Amino acid sequence: MxxxxxxxxxxxxxxxxxxxxxxxxxxxxxxxxxxxxxxxxxxxxxxxxxxxxxxxxxxxxxxxxxxxxxxxxxxxxQAGAHNLFRATTNSKVRDAVELELSYTRxxxxxxxxxxxxxxxxxxxxxxxxxxxxxxxxxxxxxxxxxxxxxxxxxxxxxxxxxxxxxxxxxxxxxxxxxxxxxxxxxxxxxxxxxxxxxxxxxxxxxxxxxxxxxxxxxxxxxxxxxxxxxxxxxxxxxxxxxxxxxxxxxxxxxxxxxxxxxxxxxxxxxxxxxxxxxxxxxxxxxxxxxxxxxxxxxxxxxxxxxxxxxxxxxxxxxxxxxHERSQDFNFCITMARKATQVMESYSHLMTLAEPDKVLPLSWKILLQIKKVHFQAVAYFYMGLALLDHRYGAEESNCAVKQEQVLLAAYTSLPDRLSFSRRVHRDDERTHFGMSYLDSALAAHNEALGLLGTCHELSASVSLKTVLRVALNRTLCLHEKASPDDDYYDVPIILSILPCWHQ
Missing domain, CATH: 1.25.40.280 (alix/aip1 like domains)
Known part of the structure; x- marks a missing residue:
């Protein structure tokens, strides 16, 4: 040896x-x-x-x-007390052992x-x-x-x-x-x-x-x-x-x-x-x-x-x-799908971990925070793609390509006519993108709320900073892209398809 x-x-x-x-x-x-x-x-x-x-x-x-x-x-x-409790028939001894068992437990x-x-x-x-x-x-x-x-x-x-x-x-x-x-x-x-x-x-x-x-x-x-x-x-x-x-x-x-x-x-x-x-x-x-x-x-x-x-x-x-600085429409859609993939992975993990009594509570809450956070990231990039990458009438060919990319990014295909109107009409596209940002803001706030349910995690300044920075970034885009009319019908967002389903 x-x-x-x-x-x-x-x-x-x-x-x-x-x-x-x-x-x-x-x-x-x-x-x-x-x-x-x-x-x-x-x-x-x-x-x-x-x-x-x-x-x-x-x-x-x-x-x-x-x-x-x-x-x-x-x-x-505890094992010794259990053995003694099973071995004795004396009521006084059993009462004393039962008291000791409650203490050891x-x-x-x-x-x-x-x-x-x-x-x-x-x-x-x-x-x-x-x-x-x-x-x-x-x-x-x-x-x-x-x-x-x-x-x-x-x-x-x-x-x-x-x-x-x-x-x-x-x-x-x-x-x-x-x-x-x-x-x-x-x-x-x-x-x-x-x-x-x-x-x-x-x-x-x-x-x-x-x-x-x-x-x-x-x-x-x-x-x-x-x-x-x-x-x-x-x-x-x-x-x-x-x-x-x-x-x-x-x-x-x-x-x-x-x-x-x-x-x-x-x-x-x-x-x-x-x-x-x-x-x-x-x-x-x-x-x-x-x-x-x-x-x-x-x-x-x-x-x-x-x-x-x-x-x-x-x-x-x-x-x-x-590579966010070089982002374009396709990059935003890809990031939305990749973030959805991570979110679904954590969602599946939570279903496995929920019945388990051994995992630390802080782990379980952190997993919930990650799931909600990456859902917010996915919504943010989908909203960014819709709001910051538009084409005018003279660039209709590019808008058609965007529509094809968007159709491939959803779990279920919507009505094609109404969906095309959402993509090509400027006001409807704005409302469609804002609906994703609204959902992203709700998810960010949910993540911060989950953070407050765990003492160990709420004491982490860096974790709180990460979540607040993500929230503020979404808020900035929301304020920048918010339409002049505050009253508009918010369209229902479409579920994003993860990358592994390509």
Missing amino acids: GGARRVPVPLSCAYYNECPIPLRIASITEMDSRTTGGLDDDHPFRKGCDPFYNTRRGKLQNQRMKLNHKIGKAARM ANLLVLQDELAVVNGSVQVYQDSGSAAMALPLIPLGLKETVDVDFGAVIGDFLEEHYGENRLKYSEEIDEFIKLRLAVRTPKRCEAGLDLLREYYTELLTIKDRFMPPYYRPKILFIWYDSLSGLPCYGNSLEFEQASILFNTAAIYTQLGSCQDRSTPEGLNSASQAFCHAAGILSVIAEQMPQGETPDLTQEMLRLLATLLICQAEEVTLEKHLM
């Missing part, structure tokens, strides 16, 4: 294998290099981050670790609410330079684990199966134990991803050489659920491998969230990072046994993978919107 050359994790995900990306981010790499600065090679954190280093993300992870241990203790107390709920606040602290992971320009992205938190005595298991198998003295391989075994200690605190950079891949590869080697199918290892892995904080136990290497892959995906989401989204390069890296993370979660769902923890079940993995794909689409839309 010690002298072998490390190879990347052979994840059977087409996107992951075909498009490996070196996400080397200066700010994150420099931050993590400071966490291990001055440590020698024998230091236990020589390959990972020092967990006591006080970065904002490190403080969050330390807080998550402490809450996980408290939640684990409360869960054990309340304590467990309070601790899980605190963990939900930690998981909902998405602003910590955002790039400070572009935080006020785009909605925050949701990263996944790392799963926590405890130390396990791998050395005893490997040593026993060496002596029982191979007849070798375990002391002969003590150096290699110690190196592997240090490697597992390091993966508990991986760096948030390419080095951290390499570390997780290295440990995953070592697990594959150990599984092949020391743990045949007939052998049940005398080892107990303990991993805490990343969302509920409950401890889960397993004695299979598949459980350990799935947890490592989950943390690999979590690192990718944290790297994607901290990209500078004011540049095309940062947007590309963010989109690719979320696609990588979604691919890894899909691999766990499809190829690993049913998860031991709630966050490793197929339903939750697919839900989280869908969330990451939605955020990749959101970032891709942001990249297209960077």
Whole structure:
């Protein structure tokens, strides 16, 4: 194990294998290099981050670790009280145990609410330079684990199966134990991803050489659920491998969230990072046994993978919107359809997430805000296309082309004659465009209203700024294009067709 050359994790995900990306981010790499600065090679954190280093993300992870241990203790107390309640027939004892159970349940709920606040602290992971320009992205938190005595298991198998003295391989075994200690605190950079891949590869080697199918290892892995904080136990290497892959995906989401989204390069890296993370979660769902923890079940993995794909689409839309200065009629229609695509993706995600009781409330509200916000963006660009790109009678050929583009942008074809009148007559076209702006303003106000329903999100100045800037932009266009007559029949807006239906 010690002298072998490390190879990347052979994840059977087409996107992951075909498009490996070196996400080397200066700010994150420099931050993590400071966490291990001055440590020698024998230091236990020589390959990972020092967990006591006080970065904002490190403080969050330390807080998550402490809450996980408290939640684990409360869960054990609750299980013990349940067992005692079922075992005793003494009425006084049962009354006392029932009182204790009510206390432990309340304590467990309070601790899980605190963990939900930690998981909902998405602003910590955002790039400070572009935080006020785009909605925050949701990263996944790392799963926590405890130390396990791998050395005893490997040593026993060496002596029982191979007849070798375990002391002969003590150096290699110690190196592997240090490697597992390091993966508990991986760096948030390419080095951290390499570390997780290295440990995953070592697990594959150990599984092949020391743990045949007939052998049940005398080892107990303990991993805490990343969302509920409950401890889960397993004695299979598949459980350990799935947890490592989950943390690999979590690192990718944290790297994607901290990209500078004011540049095309940062947007590309963010989109690719979320696609990588979604691919890894899909691999766990499809190829690993049913998860031991709630966050490793197929339903939750697919839900989280869908969330990451939605955020990749959101970032891709942001990249297209960077070309706003060169906008024309076709650009506005395309952006309206792409924004509708993102909105429908989040709408579908909300139907999957609504029954779930584990996702933080701030995540659910942020998803609702994103859905409504991108609906407003779609309406804004459709209104902009109708109001700012008109042609006179001498350019009727161009107006006919616009009509054809508009007809292809709606889910259902309206009456052709009345629709042509809306497009070609100046007053009706103005009213048609204003109806989209009215709907956009209503959606913007709904997003701001949703923001006030969550304490964690309402405290985010940057999120509030993004929503208000979008509202003010729509208001400016509305005031500029508003007709002289304030009383006019507002036509019913037509549903916009997403880009994926092309």
